[in-house]
Amino acid sequence: MAVAESPPQGNNLNSVTFINNTTGFAAGDVGMIMKTTDSGESWSIQKSGTYNRLASVDFTDQQSIGYAVGNNGTILKTTNGGVTWIDRPFNNNEFYYSVNFPSDDQTGYLTGISSTDTLGFIYKTVNGGDSWFPLNAGINGLFNEAEFPENSNTGFVCGRDYSNVNPIILKTTDGGNTWTNQSQGLTGTFNSMSFPQNSQTGYVTGYPGKIYKTTNGGVNWISQLSGSNAQFYSIEFPENDQTGVAVGTFGYYMRTTNGGVNWTGYSVTDPNNNFMYSVSFSNSNTGIAAGMIGALLKTTDSGFTWNSLKKGSNKWTESVCFPVNSQTGYVCGSGMIMKTTNGGEEWIPQSADGNTVMFREILFPFDNETGYVVGGTGRIFKTIDGGQNWVRQIVFVGAELMDIDFPVNANTGYISGDRVILKTTNGGNNWEQLSPPSIWLNAVSFPSDNETGYVAGESGSSGRIYKTTNGGTNWLQQTTEIVTGLVDVSFPFDVQNGYAVEWAGKILKTTNGGTNWSSYQSGVNTYGICFPNNNQIGYATGGSYGASYLLKTTNAGESWNKLNTSYNNQLTSVCFPFNNDTGYIVGVTGAILKTVDGGGFTDVYSVSEFIPEKYFLSQNYPNPFNPVTNLEFGISKSGFVSLKIYDVLGRELVTLVNESKQPGYYKIKFDAGNLSSGVYFYRLVVSSPNPMNADDFVAVKKFVVLK
Incomplete structure (x- = not known):
């Protein structure tokens, strides 16, 4: 059965690496691991099994064996190219910053910091991560990255001291048994290193705007760049020591084509100007930069220009509701309304007002069909068909609308906003303005009838709660302790017991209808x-x-x-x-x-971006496989989707999908247990809803079953 797979989400991506010309991985916050098999054009989410932040991902020369490390002692290992990841925690009190397996799948290095005493460390394994032992660096500091360019004996570590002022560069030539400090006379702090071809010529970068180069294995480091206040988080020279890119804050990056003699600064075209935390090239031309809120950017001209893959999201989701059962629910936010009919497994976009409004609250008060969404300047939309169509309700209000409540029936409802309270008694056909308190009202709650209700908000830096007992005709301020802005109020079951939430951290409670309020910080x-x-x-x-x-x-x-x-x-x-x-x-x-x-x-x-910009069919992974593989595709428009398996003679063997699909990303697990070893083909056809039109998209790829 096909399952819609969300594209890479809006959590930070901290590390990206390519293991060949087409296959790469990215790792980030909330245990996010993603994989691409088409040089970054499309990405699939891997099940990491953790929600800890992941700071670094690296693969050995075996390509199928990889590691991802991060907070709370997290060390993940895969032996099948990322299909599964096994957690092999080492020390829960440690945060790991980088992992590097330079030349084989047995010997690797790990850097990080202890969360208990903030001491930095370097660890080494010689048995593929089964165990790790500490190395004596001879200096205390924060070690951000380890780089072993040629083999597991000669390598470098960069970072900073505890004053956050002085840089650290350490070198070993005996597998970490001893280390030499090479940072004397250097300034700034260092985040990343790149030795593109050997251990003699390398680069190190960090803050503020620092790039140094060595041509003698770190004996001397020559400043390549000064005068910039940017922080560079990652530096990469794809295939030689001449052309390189350093990426950093606010979408800013610098590029050289002459081995660092000159560096030119640019800004990416990503409209969010996100921080870029990591950069990796699959070949001399093609590279991926990953960063804040899931940003992914791609270059095909050796880092000269970068284009957003639009996998990150700067959207906000503001409100969520499940009206009558656990399967059908709705969310709204910045320029979007989404609906699920399977308990949140898939979320399908809906449209209202061109998806340009910041919707603040969505409410289906009594069933899955009739609902309201409010937000923006006087924007109220109503649906009576479960969100298929949203019709704007006409109100002559120039205020921002924040919250909506229908307490006991489908006719009478209230909306609060910027110095405004609206009321309807005919199911939203008409809305009248009441005489509200002259403050910004973030929330409204009528617990059990149409007469007694509460609003909460802020006036300047003061939070306030008001109560009505006559359906909003009059409002009386409730006495509370001094609080800042109140963002929510709720009387969930009756008019006596209620709660209000202060954005600065206080949760207020009343048990007597708002006469008195206690607080919890x-x-x-x-x-x-x-x-x-x-x-x-x-x-x-x-x-x-x-x-x-x-x-x-x-x-x-x-x-x-x-x-x-x-x-x-x-x-x-x-x-x-x-x-x-x-x-x-x-x-x-x-x-x-x-x-x-x-x-x-x-x-x-x-x-994030729920709809692909174009149709695609990705190469399955793993490939070859036995017996399970993953097939992924994306469709940019609704259509009838067929995905079938054929043998080399063109005979149809298996039908995986044969139904109408909404725009989105899809992932299917295919079990070839009934197939013999050999070469097979899978074919995706997306047909227009209009039978008179030609097929919108056809693609064929092959895989190998190896038993």
Whole structure:
């Protein structure tokens, strides 16, 4: 059965490497590992089995054996080209920055730092990662990268000292038994090295704008560049010591074609100007740069120009709801509305107003068919067919709209926004402006009837809560302690027991209808709150860039525990629709996180670029194989999709797909257990919905079953 595979998501990509002209890997935050078999044109997500940050990925000369390392002692190993990754943790108190297997699959090096005493280290293995032992570097510092250009004996390590001022370059010629400090007289801090052909000629780069070159194995390092304040995270010379690229902050990179005599600075065309953390070339012309929020850029002219592969996302997902069952749900955010009908396994784009509005809240109050989405300047859209069509509701309001609530029936609803409260009594056909408090109102909640409700927001730096008991005609400010802006308010079950969330970290609680409010300081920024089906167990989103959390209470908000999501960006909204176990969180970079056990996140999806720019059929992997392989394809328009297996005589053997498909990325596992060893072909045909048109796309590739 075909499963739509999200394209690479909006988490940072920290490392990229190519093992031949077409096959490469990228690794990043939240345990992200991706693989390409067509020089970076398309990428598939590998199941890493971890949500820890991965900082480095490297493959041995065997090409099928690779390692990915990162936070909390994570060392992953694959022996089948990335099909499966096995976690072989070494020390949970350590963060690993780089891994390098220079010449065989047995001897490798690992650099990193201890999270307990911030001491840097270099480890070595001589048995393929089964065990690691420490090397005495002779100096304390942070070691960012290890590079062994020719063999496992002669290598270099670069980094910085603990003052974050002085650079470190160490060299060994005896496999790490002894190290020589080569950084005397140098300035800056170093992040990356490249020795393109041998251990004599190499380059090192870092901050601020530093690039040094050696032509005598590190005895002397000559400054190649000064006067730039950029931070360069990665440097690569593809096939010789003349043409090279250094990539870094805000999409800025420098390039030389004469061995560093001259460097010219450029900015990539990526509109987000994302940081680029790693660069790798598959040959002298073709390279990939990876970076912040999932950015992937490709060059085919030796790094002179770079084009975004549009795999990252600067979208925000703002709101999520599952109206009546655990299968059908909706999310909205910056320029998009998405729908799932299989519990979040696939998310299909929907359209409203050309997908240009920052939608803040989506609500299907009573069924899966009739819903509303609000946001932007006076934008209200309604659907009565489960999101197939969204019709704009006409309101003459020039204010930003933030939240919507329909408390007890499909007729009466409320919307809050920038100094505005709107009310409808006829299912959204008409909206009247009430007399609101003159503040920015982020949230509205009418718990159990159309008369008693609450709004929360901010005036300047002060957070405020207001209450009405007459359907919004009058609003009375509630007395709370001094708080900053309030971003959410919820009375989940009755008008007496409610909660409000302050973005600076306080969670407020009332048990008497807002007359009094107590507070709990969570210690992290908070944005949304949800109590699924009782007043005891509840959830709130927390954190910011660098670390995000799900906060959970089991005692009605008296205390809250932080659950680490291993997601490194802000989370904005939380929804546990029917029980305390299955829930969803959405946030910046288009993240959609799912848990099925009340806080342990098993799936991470991304609203990146859901629709490929063109049709494609990727080469299967692994290939040759026995008996299971992966087939991937993408379609840019809806159509009837056929994917079939044929033998060398052209006889049809297996039908894998034969149905209509939405635009998206798809991945299929094919089990060839019933096929004999030999060469076979797989053919993808995408046909236009109009039977009078010719096939939109046809592609054929071959694979080998080897038993």
